[in-house]
Amino acid sequence: MSTYAVRYTYDERAEVRDAVRPEHRAWLAGLATAGVLLGSGPFTDGEPGALLVLQAPDESALRAVLAQDPFAREGLVAATEVRGWSLVLGPWATSAS
Numbered sequence: 001m002s003t004y005a006v007r008y009t010y011d012e013r014a015e016v017r018d019a020v021r022p023e024h025r026a027w028l029a030g031l032a033t034a035g036v037l038l039g040s041g042p043f044t045d046g047e048p049g050a051l052l053v054l055q056a057p058d059e060s061a062l063r064a065v066l067a068q069d070p071f072a073r074e075g076l077v078a079a080t081e082v083r084g085w086s087l088v089l090g091p092w093a094t095s096a097s
Contacts, residue, residue, distance in 0.1 A: 001055045001056065002056060002057065003038070003053065003054070003084070003085045003086070003087050003092075004059070004083065004085055005052075005082075005083045006051070006053070006062075006081065006082050007050075007051055007079075007080070007081040008051075008077050008080055009048070009049040009077070009079040009080075010048040010050075010076055010077060010078060020074050024070045035055070038055065038092045040053070053092070059084070062082060063082070066080060
C-alpha cells in the first residue's frame with residue numbers, strides 16, 4: 001500500500017458545500033473505518049480546501065476512490081493535487097508501512 005497526500009481546492013460555492021458536507025463526511029468516515037483514510041480536514045486559512053492522507057495500492061486506485069467523494073460528484077472540488085508521501089515517523093507510520 002502506498003500513502004498519498006491529497007490537496008483539494010474547493011470552488012466558491014460554500015452554500016452547496018455546506019449542504020453536501022454531511023454526506024461527504026459520512027463517506028470519509030467509511031474510508032477511515034476501512035483503513036483507507038488516515039486523516040483529513042479543511043484548511044483554516046487561504047483558499048478553501050482540505051488535506052486528505054490516504055492509502056491505496058497505486059495512484060489510479062486512489063483517484064477511483066476520490067471520484068466517489070460527494071464533493072467531487074457535485075463539482076465542488078476545483079482542483080485535486082495528489083502527491084505520493086513517504087511516511088517516516090508519527091502515529092500513522094505503523095499503519096502506513
